[in-house]
Amino acid sequence: MRRLTAAVLWLLTLPLVSAAWAQEPFPTRPITLVAPFPPGGVADLTARPVAAAMEKTLKSPVGVVNKTGAAGAVGMQSVATARPDGYTLLLALSSISIIPEADKLFGRPPAFTVDQFEPLALISADPTILVVRAESPWKTAKEFIEDARKRPGQISYSSSGVYGTLHMAIELLSHAAGIKLRHVPHQGAGPALTAILGGHVDALASGPAVVLPHIKSGKLRPLAGWGDKRVAALPEVPTFKELGYPEAEFYIWAGVFAPRGTPDAVLAKLRDTLAAAVNDPDFKAAMGKLQTPVVFKQGAEFKRFFDADARRLAEGVRRVGKIETK
Amino acid sequence: VLETLGNLGTGFAVALSPGVLFYGFLGCLVGTLVGVLPGVGPLAGISLLLPATFGLDATRAIVMLAGIYYGAMYGGSTTSILMRIPGEAASVMTCVDGYAMARKGRAGPALSIAAVGSYVAGTASVVGLMLLAPPLATFALRFGPPEYLALLLLGLLVLAYMSSGPMLKSLAMAALGLLLGMVGIDQMSGYFRYAYGLVELGDGIGVVPVAVGLFGLGEILATAGRKTPPEVIRPRVRDLLPSRREWRESGWPIARGTVLGFFIGIIPGSAHIIASFVSYAIEKKFSRRPEEFGRGAVAGVAGPESANNAATSGAFVPMLALGVPSGPVPAVLIAAMMVHGVAPGPLLIQQQPELFWGFIASMYVGNLVLLVLNLPLVGLFVNVLRVPYPILYPTIVLFCLLGVYAVNNSVVEVWIMVVMGALGYVLRKLDLETAPIVLGVVLAPMIEVSFRQSLATSAGSYAIFVERPIAVTLLAAGFVFLLLGLRPLLTRGLDWRARMALAAKGEKT
Numbered sequence: 001m002r003r004l005t006a007a008v009l010w011l012l013t014l015p016l017v018s019a020a021w022a023q024e025p026f027p028t029r030p031i032t033l034v035a036p037f038p039p040g041g042v043a044d045l046t047a048r049p050v051a052a053a054m055e056k057t058l059k060s061p062v063g064v065v066n067k068t069g070a071a072g073a074v075g076m077q078s079v080a081t082a083r084p085d086g087y088t089l090l091l092a093l094s095s096i097s098i099i100p101e102a103d104k105l106f107g108r109p110p111a112f113t114v115d116q117f118e119p120l121a122l123i124s125a126d127p128t129i130l131v132v133r134a135e136s137p138w139k140t141a142k143e144f145i146e147d148a149r150k151r152p153g154q155i156s157y158s159s160s161g162v163y164g165t166l167h168m169a170i171e172l173l174s175h176a177a178g179i180k181l182r183h184v185p186h187q188g189a190g191p192a193l194t195a196i197l198g199g200h201v202d203a204l205a206s207g208p209a210v211v212l213p214h215i216k217s218g219k220l221r222p223l224a225g226w227g228d229k230r231v232a233a234l235p236e237v238p239t240f241k242e243l244g245y246p247e248a249e250f251y252i253w254a255g256v257f258a259p260r261g262t263p264d265a266v267l268a269k270l271r272d273t274l275a276a277a278v279n280d281p282d283f284k285a286a287m288g289k290l291q292t293p294v295v296f297k298q299g300a301e302f303k304r305f306f307d308a309d310a311r312r313l314a315e316g317v318r319r320v321g322k323i324e325t326k
Numbered sequence: 327v328l329e330t331l332g333n334l335g336t337g338f339a340v341a342l343s344p345g346v347l348f349y350g351f352l353g354c355l356v357g358t359l360v361g362v363l364p365g366v367g368p369l370a371g372i373s374l375l376l377p378a379t380f381g382l383d384a385t386r387a388i389v390m391l392a393g394i395y396y397g398a399m400y401g402g403s404t405t406s407i408l409m410r411i412p413g414e415a416a417s418v419m420t421c422v423d424g425y426a427m428a429r430k431g432r433a434g435p436a437l438s439i440a441a442v443g444s445y446v447a448g449t450a451s452v453v454g455l456m457l458l459a460p461p462l463a464t465f466a467l468r469f470g471p472p473e474y475l476a477l478l479l480l481g482l483l484v485l486a487y488m489s490s491g492p493m494l495k496s497l498a499m500a501a502l503g504l505l506l507g508m509v510g511i512d513q514m515s516g517y518f519r520y521a522y523g524l525v526e527l528g529d530g531i532g533v534v535p536v537a538v539g540l541f542g543l544g545e546i547l548a549t550a551g552r553k554t555p556p557e558v559i560r561p562r563v564r565d566l567l568p569s570r571r572e573w574r575e576s577g578w579p580i581a582r583g584t585v586l587g588f589f590i591g592i593i594p595g596s597a598h599i600i601a602s603f604v605s606y607a608i609e610k611k612f613s614r615r616p617e618e619f620g621r622g623a624v625a626g627v628a629g630p631e632s633a634n635n636a637a638t639s640g641a642f643v644p645m646l647a648l649g650v651p652s653g654p655v656p657a658v659l660i661a662a663m664m665v666h667g668v669a670p671g672p673l674l675i676q677q678q679p680e681l682f683w684g685f686i687a688s689m690y691v692g693n694l695v696l697l698v699l700n701l702p703l704v705g706l707f708v709n710v711l712r713v714p715y716p717i718l719y720p721t722i723v724l725f726c727l728l729g730v731y732a733v734n735n736s737v738v739e740v741w742i743m744v745v746m747g748a749l750g751y752v753l754r755k756l757d758l759e760t761a762p763i764v765l766g767v768v769l770a771p772m773i774e775v776s777f778r779q780s781l782a783t784s785a786g787s788y789a790i791f792v793e794r795p796i797a798v799t800l801l802a803a804g805f806v807f808l809l810l811g812l813r814p815l816l817t818r819g820l821d822w823r824a825r826m827a828l829a830a831k832g833e834k835t
Binding site: 153219 | 331372374376377380412439467468469470471511513514515517518523525526528529594605648649651652654657658660661662664665666667669670671672673674730735775778782783785830
């Protein structure tokens with residue numbers, strides 16, 4: 001009997017022990033940063049220097065895991081449903097607000113929703129730029145837009161995929177400028193670039209770093225950018241904002257998210273860590289080599305940016321609607 | 327020419343410097359291992375090791391990662407020949423005749439021929455890469471969606487024309503593969519097809535779990551189901567090297583496989599796997615004894631193995647000359663360059679001559695290293711066959727499970743492999759070929775996307791397929807094969823295919 005009492009008492013103390021364990025300093029074991037895209041992509045190439053810089057501040061390992069599939073939905077879903085303890089984080093791109101909206105559009109149960117995440121910090125934001133082939137007749141964005149108005153659905157562009165970031169960039173421009181372009185989706189940004197270089201489409205919205213070598217070699221011509229400021233490497237290229245299309249604002253951005261429900265103390269610690277990480281010289285050097293501008297935003301500032309971006313993209317997805325293919 | 331030689335000299339100076347040589351060797355070694363492990367292919371291997379190269383300089387990183395890529399093509403043949411498990415997707419065709427050779431006690435020669443064929447193909451296509459990269463890359467870019475579709479259809483028709491055995495059975499299996507290839511997100515509209523709410527099925531059914539399941543697991547299950555276990559083969563030392571006849575019969579297949587693989591390799595897209603399929607079909611057609619195919623024809627190993635190796639070097643052409651990815655693996659290599667601040671693009675050869683020529687030279691060295699590495703291993707690997715089945719097969723199953731899981735950390739893919747294993751077993755019992763299923767799974771998404779991209783480009787007009795010169799040429803060639811394939815129906819004569827089927831029937835009764 002005594003033994004039984006002891007056993008019951010011991011069992012009763014178990015929750016206390018684990019509660020005490022939760023109060024322990026964070027982190028006590030390795031953190032996983034999920035990149036929902038394959039190695040070599042923007043998410044992966046940003047996640048690795050971020051993880052390395054976080055490791056230095058936390059003095060605890062931060063590992064990058066590529067959980068890929070369904071345009072990022074697999075990895076994002078895995079973090080949305082992970083235990084909210086700060087040990088599983090997500091490095092997401094703009095597509096985090098596109099996927100739930102597309103799910104809604106098709107009336108399928110969403111893989112995840114934006115509300116399942118706690119935004120921690122924006123790490124980088126790269127405005128896309130509009131490029132055409134050097135032989136093409138359009139010398140300026142104005143000529144391009146005017147011609148597109150005259151010939152709706154005649155000028156074609158390639159993208160990284162339907163409802164993908166590069167598709168959305170063009171959709172925002174099309175809406176702002178009242179034009180209609182012909183969409184030829186490809187499977188990723190690489191094939192989309194190959195398509196314009198081969199002359200199979202007329203235009204492409206792309207991150208600047210990818211097309212810069214082709215602009216320099218004279219194969220492609222930049223017309224305008226989607227940023228609120230001009231791209232540093234292309235100071236002579238105007239923004240659509242300057243040209244009078246402020247709604248054509250779009251960035252390929254990368255940010256870090258935690259599952260909603262993560263304890264506040266842990267969130268605070270992670271936010272401080274990320275603030276320190278972006279000032280790490282190795283991190284800055286790594287991003288410099290990728291020619292990706294570090295844009296750090298936290299708290300209310302990040303929320304404003306994220307909400308505005310999510311609103312524009314959600315509207316864009318709804319405007320595109322279900323795609324009827326022939 | 328002198329300039330090229332001078333540049334190559336610089337390249338060798340880079341490639342033979344101890345640091346680069348070491349990482350090149352490491353890449354080749356890892357590549358061989360990655361190729362040998364079932365399920366883990368070059369893409370998974372390179373992806374896993376990409377982060378490890380961030381600390382190296384650009385040349386070392388690229389040389390090492392490229393070594394993994396072509397090294398995997400050497401290693402891939404090993405498990406295909408010994409155990410009928412494709413080490414990576416491009417080795418599927420090697421399973422057929424390579425394994426049949428192994429059952430006849432000719433595992434050693436099959437492995438040696440595969441290694442030599444890979445070496446010849448690798449080296450010859452680096453010469454092509456070195457001399458012709460810029461013009462070839464410009465040509466390759468002219469392959470847009472309509473050309474790509476025409477190429478895929480041509481490949482399919484060549485295969486259909488040259489495939490063996492009962493045409494109806496092959497077509498049924500290919501159709502099953504094409505159906506499986508339909509699963510996943512519709513690339514043109516974003517609909518999920520046949521995914522049943524599983525996000526993991528969004529990217530479709532991968533070729534790796536299908537190939538490993540159908541071939542490897544299917545074979546193991548079939549063996550386990552036999553009343554008397556097959557005899558354990560004890561290869562003798564003098565059976566390690568190919569006979570004179572085997573050498574003679576491999577020469578032309580290696581040469582044809584090399585040329586074919588190189589040209590399919592340079593075309594952007596992921597059609598590299600069809601290089602080995604088409605090579606197999608061509609060799610069968612050219613062979614004086616087509617009836618040997620499927621029962622251990624050495625040409626059926628030499629051709630495809632050379633083709634898949636040449637295709638990897640071909641894939642580097644657009645990457646180095648223009649900075650465009652010709653497939654998933656070159657895409658990762660491009661990322662690796664960008665991490666090191668090297669902008670891949672049309673100016674790479676001029677701006678980074680050391681990297682370009684060092685890379686070229688390292689491929690000559692790497693292919694030699696791989697030959698030297700793989701030939702002695704033949705003696706070692708064939709001894710795997712001595713392991714008794716109760717120990718060997720469970721071990722293989724374990725490696726298959728681990729390998730397939732490791733690629734995407736996905737349990738769903740493991741289940742796909744298990745289901746495919748069961749399917750492979752049933753199909754074997756029914757005496758149906760499994761290779762066409764794999765081909766269907768690979769080709770279905772590519773054919774569909776390129777077809778619909780073409781129509782998106784032309785706003786729905788089918789004229790796009792006959793307006794473009796390359797596309798119309800390829801389609802016309804395909805049409806000729808179609809007519810040739812229909813000829814026996816018209817003339818009612820028995821061609822070699824029908825005779826083979828009859829012979830097979832006679833054998834069974």
